[in-house]
Amino acid sequence: MMILRFHENDTEEVVSLFYETVHSVNARDYSREQVEAWAALEDKSERINRWKRSLNENLTFVVKVNDRIVGFADLTFNGYLDRLFVHKEYQRQGVASLLVDKLESEAKRLKLQAIETESSITAKAFFTHRGYVTVRQQTVERKGVYLTNLKMRKELSATSFTRTIHE
Template sequence: MIFRKYQQEDLPQILRLFHDTVHFICSGDYTAAQLDAWAPDSFDTDVQKRWHCTLTEHFTVIAEEGLVITGFGDIDDTGYLDRLYVHKDYQRQGIASGICDRLEAHASPNIITTHASITAKPFFQKRGYHVAARQTVERHGILLTNFIMKKE
């Protein structure tokens, strides 16, 4: 397993990983409609450009095994941990912890904030994050619950 920086050619594999992981791993906590709103089957060009932009602007870590991207995560300069996803076939192998260790080490603020799904909340709690607020967010007209979590 290697950890490296994001490259533009990673984007198609990252988008597929995101979709598949959300639909497989989070299916016990969210409805099919919520999963579709959160992670649609396809991403238009504008969405792909936005993802590439933020992954490039943020400190982004890619976990890779051979030619397979097994996980990714990113954090911005304010300490907002935006995304952290591990391939559905590579769960519970320490990949999320390895990525998160690198993201947290890179963060310059004293407080790291993330918006964690119901599914991810226990992972972040084990890492010392606390729930600052429960919130409902809207994606494509569908409401989803997540948690604003902070680590100081």
């Protein structure tokens, strides 16, 4: 397993991994209707274009095995862990931990006090095990369909300082 910085050329593979993960792994905790709304296949080309930009703007890392992306995650410079997805065949093999370790290390380097995320029901146990606490359960709407997720937060070190706009 190798963790690498995201490159623009990775976008299509990352988006495909997202779709496959939502439609297989997250389907355990969400209905078919919810999964379809969350990751509608007809939105794929538009998502590729949007994510190409946002993944380049954020701190984004991929994990590769034999030159194949098996996981990815990204963090904004304000401490928002936006996306974390692991291929269905690589669940529970340390891929998500490797990615989140890297993002947390980067957040500390940036002197961020905390990381926040909106976790799926599926990922809640993973984040809880890593010290994230549930701030609140929330309902989000995608294409007229409602999904439950969790706003979660992890305080980093007590000696961290908030990153200011002036840095």
